[in-house]
Amino acid sequence: MENLESILTEHPFLKDLDKKYIQLLVGCSSNVVFKTGDFIFREGEPADSFYFIRHGRVLIETHIPHKGTIMIRSREEGEILGWSWLVPPFRWHFDARAVELTRAIALDGKCLREKCDEDHDLGYEIMKRLALIIAEGLEATRLQLMDVYGNSTKE
Amino acid sequence: METAQKNRGIGKSDEPMLTEPFSIRRIRKETFDTFSLELESGRSGGGFAFSPGQFNMLYVYGIGEVPISISGDPTGKKVLIHTTRAVGTVTRAMWKLKAGDTLGIRGPYGTGWPVEKAVSNDIVIVAGGIGLAPLRPVIYHALANRDKYGKVVLLYGARTPEDILFWKELEKWRSRFDMEIHITVDRATGNWRGNVGVVTNLISRSPFDPRYCIAMVCGPEIMMRFTILELQKRGISDESIYISMERNMKCGIGLCGHCQLGSSFVCKDGPVYNYGQFKEIFGRREM
Ligand SMILES: Cc1cc2nc3c(=O)[nH]c(=O)nc-3n(C[C@H](O)[C@H](O)[C@H](O)COP(=O)(O)OP(=O)(O)OC[C@H]3O[C@@H](n4cnc5c(N)ncnc54)[C@H](O)[C@@H]3O)c2cc1C
Ligand code: FES
Numbered sequence: 254m255e256n257l258e259s260i261l262t263e264h265p266f267l268k269d270l271d272k273k274y275i276q277l278l279v280g281c282s283s284n285v286v287f288k289t290g291d292f293i294f295r296e297g298e299p300a301d302s303f304y305f306i307r308h309g310r311v312l313i314e315t316h317i318p319h320k321g322t323i324m325i326r327s328r329e330e331g332e333i334l335g336w337s338w339l340v341p342p343f344r345w346h347f348d349a350r351a352v353e354l355t356r357a358i359a360l361d362g363k364c365l366r367e368k369c370d371e372d373h374d375l376g377y378e379i380m381k382r383l384a385l386i387i388a389e390g391l392e393a394t395r396l397q398l399m400d401v402y403g404n405s406t407k408e
Numbered sequence: 409m410e411t412a413q414k415n416r417g418i419g420k421s422d423e424p425m426l427t428e429p430f431s432i433r434r435i436r437k438e439t440f441d442t443f444s445l446e447l448e449s450g451r452s453g454g455g456f457a458f459s460p461g462q463f464n465m466l467y468v469y470g471i472g473e474v475p476i477s478i479s480g481d482p483t484g485k486k487v488l489i490h491t492t493r494a495v496g497t498v499t500r501a502m503w504k505l506k507a508g509d510t511l512g513i514r515g516p517y518g519t520g521w522p523v524e525k526a527v528s529n530d531i532v533i534v535a536g537g538i539g540l541a542p543l544r545p546v547i548y549h550a551l552a553n554r555d556k557y558g559k560v561v562l563l564y565g566a567r568t569p570e571d572i573l574f575w576k577e578l579e580k581w582r583s584r585f586d587m588e589i590h591i592t593v594d595r596a597t598g599n600w601r602g603n604v605g606v607v608t609n610l611i612s613r614s615p616f617d618p619r620y621c622i623a624m625v626c627g628p629e630i631m632m633r634f635t636i637l638e639l640q641k642r643g644i645s646d647e648s649i650y651i652s653m654e655r656n657m658k659c660g661i662g663l664c665g666h667c668q669l670g671s672s673f674v675c676k677d678g679p680v681y682n683y684g685q686f687k688e689i690f691g692r693r694e695m
Contacts, residue, residue: 310601310603312600312601312604313604320597321597321598322597323595323596323597324595324596324597324600324604325595325604326604326605327592327602327603327604327605329603329613331613352601353601389609392634393605393606393608393609396594396606396608396630396631396634397594397595397605397606399630400567400594401536401537401627401628401630401631402536402537402538402565402566402567402571402594402627402628402631403495403537403567403628
């Protein structure tokens with residue numbers, strides 16, 4: 254069976270991260286499995302985990318009164334899920350629901366913050382990688398907002 | 409960019425603007441505002457040779473003429489297919505036509521997708537919205553000549569699940585082992601369980617070899633701009649990227665200058681351009 258260290262080493266988010274840091278992260282990690290339909294987190298709940306998806310698909314959603322659930326983004330194998338554990342008030346802003354059997358590594362947010370505070374080199378590595386993902390997410394959101402395909406559906 | 413070898417060339421003799429009547433054999437409603445017309449020529453012998461990526465001028469009698477790409481199978485089928493989104497005067501009038509009605513057609517015009525240059529390479533097709541229609545002939549061609557190509561990958565983005573074109577065919581192609589299809593929507597509600605996010609998100613994890621690959625991109629210009637950036641990040645050279653441009657057209661044959669883009673005419677030098685040769689013009693605001 255693969256151990257946490259080898260799974261983390263292979264995850265694209267941690268590509269080329271020094272082995273000693275991977276070993277530090279193992280101390281904050283656990284294997285998690287979500288069945289189809291399971292909520293991984295819900296809007297407003299404490300954001301205490303950072304997920305590295307190994308397999309499956311997760312939809313990030315929000316609920317709008319009178320409009321129902323709107324799916325905003327999906328996350329799949331090789332991607333990360335959630336960064337609200339990083340920024341106060343450490344609460345999720347959206348729901349995340351597994352739409353397939355999903356396996357992930359969950360890193361404890363508090364533990365990870367402490368490790369990053371203790372070792373700023375590790376902190377910088379994690380922030381650099383997260384900044385890239387946040388920037389990509391921002392760009393993608395802008396494109397979504399531009400509604401580039403035009404007002405084609407009835408609504 | 410490639411042009412039809414056996415171009416039958418309606419309206420290309422002494423009277424280049426002359427259209428030929430085609431009757432509508434079948435109308436297929438693709439989405440809320442998009443439809444496909446299957447057209448047949450009255451001429452005996454039939455057939456309509458074209459290269460994937462080329463377009464025709466379609467004349468709705470008494471209303472006007474619009475350029476529409478050919479979305480059907482280029483491998484010798486008798487029926488000519490156009491997939492159109494109803495956005496304005498002519499396309500809305502076209503939407504109202506019935507089976508048995510007649511349209512005036514001239515073409516095919518313009519440059520095609522580089523299906524010959526892509527031989528022995530992976531093909532990556534990135535389509536956004538109605539942009540899948542001009543690329544569908546590439547898929548037909550690649551699947552009919554499957555052993556000539558490496559991987560065939562389709563990355564398709566639509567606004568919502570209800571806006572996805574050619575559902576049945578996508579499902580059929582997806583079940584093949586020799587083609588990869590990834591679909592994403594900008595937003596979804598209901599029972600959707602697929603990808604949500606912009607089509608550019610699909611590029612980084614798509615299984616093609618950027619060194620031996622030809623990318624063909626069609627969709628709104630802003631989507632093509634961001635797609636090119638992602639393809640470049642994956643290491644595809646600008647010369648291996650092809651895009652299809654749209655400009656308002658009148659003559660469709662390089663006479664009136666209506667479709668001018670920089671020093672080129674989209675109707676004649678395009679609509680398919682090599683990005684490496686076209687990048688100085690592409691995305692410039694004043695163009
Ligand atoms: C080479 C080429 C190939 C094309 N292939 C296709 C195709 O396969 N399928 C297809 O549906 N269209 C295609 N188009 C676009 C199509 O030609 C136009 O949508 C059409 O000319 C619009 O004419 P209209 O009279 O219906 O609209 P107009 O009355 O001229 O326009 C009405 C309104 O619609 C807007 N509009 C015009 N064109 C578009 C557009 N493309 N998208 C969104 N809004 C628009 C205008 O800004 C205007 O506000 C192609 C264009 C070119 C140049
Ligand atoms: S439409 Fe007349 S030159 Fe292109």
